Amino acid sequence: MNPVLVLGAGPVGQTTALLLTRWGVPTVVLDRRPARDAVGSKAICQQRDVLDVWEAVGAGRRIADEGVTWTTARTFHRDAELFSYTLADPGRPAFPPFVNISQSRTEQILDERIAAEPLVDLRWGHDVTGVEQDDAGVAVRCADGTLLRGSHLVVCAGSRCDELRRMLGVEFGGHSFDDRFLICDIRTDLPGWATERRFYFDPVWNPGRQVLIHPCPDSTFRIDWQVPAGYDLDAEAASGALDARIRAIIGDRDYEIVWKSVYRFHTRLVDRMRCGRILIAGDAAHLVSPFGARGLNSGVADAENAAWKIAYVRNGWAPDTLLDTYHDERHAAALENVAVTTATMDFLVPQDEQAAVYRRDVLSRAATDPAARALVDSGRLSEPFWYVDSPLTTPNPTRPFAGRPARGAVPPAGPGVLVPDAPIAGGTRFREIARDGFLLLTGSRADAEAAREAAATAPGPVRVEDLDETGLTGVLGARPDEVWIIRPDAHVAAVLATPTHHEICAALARATRSGGAPPWPTTGESGTSRTSATPSTAPPTGASTPRS
Structure with missing residues (x-):
């Protein structure tokens, strides 16, 4: 069978390829650059739930251990601290709320995982100039004449893939902010600043504008200054003004x-x-301001x-x-990120005198x-998007979604929400088994x-666990009478009270877009059941035991 083609070898493309290998799906990853360019910190804040995703492909723990953990966000006005808050720790998670590590180092660690995966073919220096698709698959043509075919294509080629979006007939509407932001990664000793974000x-020392400071590994601090539209970095560095700024x-x-x-x-x-067999992801699909760290994290x-x-x-x-x-789920997530970050930018850079007052x-x-x-809006920190209104989610009127929780908090578990992590019996963790x-x-x-009857008849891997025995x-x-259905991305698909076998099957069918009723034989009214094990009920490749 043809591989899945992935355009772009940044973190989003790397993650896509590595996750597909867990389902036994081969990929070819194409990047127009001649090689990895490990320059600058770029996206540094990796959120807990993203580390969990990377741990599913053997990289999360290493990224977390190399990164700097911070749990406190401090906000200042002029020289006075306004407030601070500590990020929530629901359950007993394996990872801290955030770690700071340069994007380039994250990419290097993911590259090592890719190098160990025979199902991933990473090719540098492949500039895609043409894309076509039909009922049989997708074909991409490169500038050097190479023609590659795949079953699907995931475009993770970053914000500057305007030509690819044009080929696909996709609009990329929005706007740009006039003010610029200066980044300096500074290696120095700042006692007491290594475990907190400061805004x-x-x-x-930057009157009328804002400054954001993040700790990074190796005694490095990332400093972002808001600067005016005509700012000239080279001139400031030459004059000594940059040294004075630091x-x-x-x-x-x-x-x-x-x-x-x-x-x-x-x-x-x-x-x-x-777009047919083509999905658009990461910065190729959405751009938001970095306050709140919602770029890379939402791309993952x-x-x-x-x-x-795609695997299903x-x-x-x-x-x-x-x-x-x-599209339904991730476009809604992007719209929320746009709303949240736009509100932040409107507070940081008031658009009129009334807003400034x-x-x-x-x-x-x-x-x-x-x-x-x-x-005070200095950026609502990245959090997962909750699929409460997704067509895949079975609602439960006894567990309504109360809306976006307070800053730094998470909603209670329920339909559409990403499950909290916790140790379970057998020495493993909830989210490890929730992604199989x-x-x-x-x-x-x-x-x-x-x-168990539903698991035996449903296509694809389905696992049954006892809530009390797992300690969840x-x-x-x-509640004692409930069955919880967790999706392969660890989101809750349904919470059913005293369900019949048919109701469980119907919720599983809804969660795979198979219609209001399951398209496979079920027990009950039909009196039939598929009880024999088939290859489709096996867990994804490499998922039965965590890989180091």
């Missing part, structure tokens, strides 16, 4: 500039993330969503219409007024029997 509104923050101590750059923020989103979520759905369609476990829900008032009150603190296919968690003997009852807030 400064209108500091005396010393205003770090004082009279030795330092080394590891990397520096100036960039402009964009907010853009494609109108379609599925795109990759996971795309990978399990290719293996015949779900109809082709399952791929429509890639509002911001000054909020910041002046926030030091003493807790209600005003909640209005569909998972049915049962709370009673009758429910377990119905779940309290973690999920599960």
